[in-house]
Amino acid sequence: MHVLPRYPFRRPPELDGLSPSDPRPVVVIGGGLTGLALALDLARRGVPVLVLDDDDTVGVRGLASRGMCWAQRTLDIFERLGVAGRITAKGVAWNVARVLAKDQPVTSYTLQDQPDLRHNGFANLQQYYVEQYLVEALQAEPLAEVRWLNKVEGLTQTGQGVRLTVGTPDGTYELDAQWAVACDGASSPCRAALGLAPVVHDRTEDRWIIIDIMVPGCDWAQERWTWLDASANGGRAVWRHKMADDTWRLDFQLREDEDAVAAATPEAMRRRVHALFGDGLVFEIAWSGVWAYRHECLADLRAGRVLFAGDAAHLVAPFGARGGNGGVQDADNLAWKLALVLNHGADEALLGSYSTERKQGAFENIRQARRSSRFVHPQGQASARLWREAIIAMAPQLPWAARSINTGRLSAPCRYTGSPLLADGADAAGEGAALPDVRLGPTSLHRLLGPWFTLLVFADRLPRALAAVQHPLLTVVLLSPACDKPARAALLRQLGVGSDSGECWLVRPDQHVATRRAHLQPALVPALLAAALAPVPTDPPTTPAHDLHATTA
Ligand SMILES: O=C(O)CCc1cccc(O)c1
Numbered sequence: 001m002h003v004l005p006r007y008p009f010r011r012p013p014e015l016d017g018l019s020p021s022d023p024r025p026v027v028v029i030g031g032g033l034t035g036l037a038l039a040l041d042l043a044r045r046g047v048p049v050l051v052l053d054d055d056d057t058v059g060v061r062g063l064a065s066r067g068m069c070w071a072q073r074t075l076d077i078f079e080r081l082g083v084a085g086r087i088t089a090k091g092v093a094w095n096v097a098r099v100l101a102k103d104q105p106v107t108s109y110t111l112q113d114q115p116d117l118r119h120n121g122f123a124n125l126q127q128y129y130v131e132q133y134l135v136e137a138l139q140a141e142p143l144a145e146v147r148w149l150n151k152v153e154g155l156t157q158t159g160q161g162v163r164l165t166v167g168t169p170d171g172t173y174e175l176d177a178q179w180a181v182a183c184d185g186a187s188s189p190c191r192a193a194l195g196l197a198p199v200v201h202d203r204t205e206d207r208w209i210i211i212d213i214m215v216p217g218c219d220w221a222q223e224r225w226t227w228l229d230a231s232a233n234g235g236r237a238v239w240r241h242k243m244a245d246d247t248w249r250l251d252f253q254l255r256e257d258e259d260a261v262a263a264a265t266p267e268a269m270r271r272r273v274h275a276l277f278g279d280g281l282v283f284e285i286a287w288s289g290v291w292a293y294r295h296e297c298l299a300d301l302r303a304g305r306v307l308f309a310g311d312a313a314h315l316v317a318p319f320g321a322r323g324g325n326g327g328v329q330d331a332d333n334l335a336w337k338l339a340l341v342l343n344h345g346a347d348e349a350l351l352g353s354y355s356t357e358r359k360q361g362a363f364e365n366i367r368q369a370r371r372s373s374r375f376v377h378p379q380g381q382a383s384a385r386l387w388r389e390a391i392i393a394m395a396p397q398l399p400w401a402a403r404s405i406n407t408g409r410l411s412a413p414c415r416y417t418g419s420p421l422l423a424d425g426a427d428a429a430g431e432g433a434a435l436p437d438v439r440l441g442p443t444s445l446h447r448l449l450g451p452w453f454t455l456l457v458f459a460d461r462l463p464r465a466l467a468a469v470q471h472p473l474l475t476v477v478l479l480s481p482a483c484d485k486p487a488r489a490a491l492l493r494q495l496g497v498g499s500d501s502g503e504c505w506l507v508r509p510d511q512h513v514a515t516r517r518a519h520l521q522p523a524l525v526p527a528l529l530a531a532a533l534a535p536v537p538t539d540p541p542t543t544p545a546h547d548l549h550a551t552t553a
Helices: 033-044 072-081 084-090 127-139 189-193 266-277 323-343 350-376 382-394 399-404 485-495 522-533
Strands: 024-029 049-052 092-094 096-101 104-110 122-124 144-147 151-157 162-168 171-182 199-214 224-230 236-242 247-253 284-297 306-308 453-457 474-478 504-507 513-517
Touching: 024 033, 024 162, 024 323, 033 049, 033 072, 033 127, 033 144, 033 323, 072 084, 072 127, 072 323, 084 127, 092 236, 104 399, 127 144, 151 189, 171 189, 171 323, 189 306, 199 266, 199 350, 247 266, 266 284, 284 350, 306 350, 323 350, 350 382, 382 399, 453 522, 504 522, 513 522
Parallel strands: 024 049, 024 171, 049 144, 096 224, 171 306, 453 474
Antiparallel strands: 092 122, 096 104, 151 162, 162 171, 199 247, 199 284, 224 236, 236 247, 453 504, 504 513
């Protein structure tokens, strides 16, 4: 069995009165997936960052691994952060999902079978591996420091920043920061310290037990399987995913009246696994844990000089693997904004757009997970149950019925249509959306992007006036030279634009499209950049939209 790394405690200089006179630019509280991704992004963007973690390892002791299913967008972000290669090499790639109902195969579908894209489908890997790779990447960053066994015990806003009280095995010290980012998980002590509580959008009795099992040499398909109404699980659902190290993630839905403690005993877990796969299966239990269906989000992801990210900001049930992937997208959204505020004179109002955009992402995740949950487990809703029965019965014959089977719509990036950085709203197709990493011969679209904003010009020649546009945060990229015939076709398929169309796209540092124009007057570029940096007031939604037809796709 894999052994988690242990990181040493080093006595912080503050304990010996050697605190720096200036506040630290950013302190990240919590060295989990979101906090580590954020710290790495900040350091690579030139921001000194300190991560405080109350533990001395990744995951949670005992090989805990909640997140494990990394979406294409997340892999694109990890690519930018330099860790995607390790994740895909160790992880298990998959893009087929199969559904059984009452033990019979009903449908299967193939996700994102798009050779045009650099990362395809999903990569499954235990979260502790991803975190370990992020830690190792951070160790190579001169601007980053991770302090293990440093627990934030107090947090107060000081007006110009945040004062933290940090407990360590050697004693307690105080630390000032210009900005603190709380990535301290679903029960976020930082949230509590500021008297904040998330808004609860859904909470039901639906509970599931995760049983991660190691089955050496097992030849089950490298696919996502969902059993609906599985007889081996008392007529309830089960998911199966393959992860690294011959380990399989099994999620079993519990009966409403089931005692979760009794279900988590080794004997009960083994009985469950044997019931589904037969008594002959030889396996070891690597980890187990119970989760409950809960959807929450803070009203504002910014409170003064404290920002919230990952599960501390919003919580979504695992349907569609939207939790961990959402946390990485938070980091991706926040890092460039903090870096521009701290190092490049951007107005701190830019950080308000972090809250609006990522709340939109959280609400989209909640809406999708809610729909899936209602399909998988319609509870008391008679009409939803009838609809589900009909859909399942028709699915083997009717493709539209098969498509309506919703066992979890898998994580996809949010298009920031409600963004205050889109001055005129998302007018043109693609505005607000994440740019996919299209393969362009030996390179790819994302590799051509600059570190901050990029003006992508889809043309053979750069108009002279555009060539003269100079801005310290802007890279102008002429696309055509990077495109042979197949690359031109791929761009058209993926973006709906030809490499010689003359269109100009302004792409943000997080690869989301800020503006798309058929023809761009060079004189407008500074104004477009200014708009992408200065939020205009909008009315953000306060609840995830409710779906009348919750069981449909
Ligand atoms: O396949 C799905 O829809 C969810 C997979 C998943 C993701 C994260 C945790 C977990 O237990 C299952």
